[in-house]
Amino acid sequence: MAKQKSNTIRESIIDAAIEVFARTGFYKAKAAEIAGKADVAVGTIYNYFKNKDDILISIFNERIGELTKSVRTAIEKVEKPEEKLSIILDSTISVLEHDRKLAEVITIELRQSNKFFSSTAIASVTEFLDLITDVIREGQKKKVFRLDIDPRFVSLTILGTIENLLHVWVLGDKVPELKSKYDISLVQGAKNLKLLLTRGLH
Known part of the structure; x- marks a missing residue:
């Protein structure tokens, strides 16, 4: 109790x-x-x-940890790697779209902590990246995804794209000129990212 x-x-x-x-x-x-x-x-x-930094890092660790755990559970029920990749993208975007304040904290405020890059938060980032990397490797093994691209590069690209989508989304209302040029919804962004990953630019 x-x-x-x-x-x-x-x-x-x-x-x-x-x-x-x-x-x-x-x-x-x-x-x-x-x-x-x-x-x-x-x-x-x-x-x-211990302090504000500890709170901020705990927010990231716990929320991203929960996300990674729920996504891992969801993709275990799916066989096709391309469907697993879709679940990762949709679930990540959905969680953060429904909690704008959390999205703002982890995309903007987290950068304000000098202790982030020397903290346990890096393990949370790595765990999420590993989840994506494993799916890409599985897809390559099943000959669903091309073999001439490093899975680690793909996972970093996905994470970076999600982060930038969130950044623009969060800053949109505060920076009108940014919103006027790059006013794209998170759902639309996730859809375009999936198309780019599965079909390329050709």
Whole structure:
């Protein structure tokens, strides 16, 4: 019971931090704001997290970890590699499209942390990349995907494209000139990415 309550408090702090980071930015966010939103004392935050960087990295690890786990479970039920790839793209876009604040935090605010690249978050990124890479390799083995492209390059390209789609989507309302030229929905972006990956430009 105590553990369940502890997990609930921790989750409340993370949810509150996502909202505060998205609204005010990582650097300007105050622990008091997060505590107020989570309805806990400021000191309670430090029972669960070392500092703001720790909260930010935990947001990434836990949310991306949940996404990777759910996608892995979904593709285990599918045999065709091309369908697995489609599930990865659609699921990733869907999760972030339905949580714009989370999308903003992991695409913009996460870059503000100097500790991100030396943190455990890199393991979460690698796990997601490995998931894509394994699907591409499976497709090559089954002769569904071409053999002359490094699967690691494909996974990096997919991740980079998703990140840039999210970046434009999140910044669209704040940068009108960007939105006017690249106003593309996330669903449309995912569809175009799948076409590019499966059919190429020819």
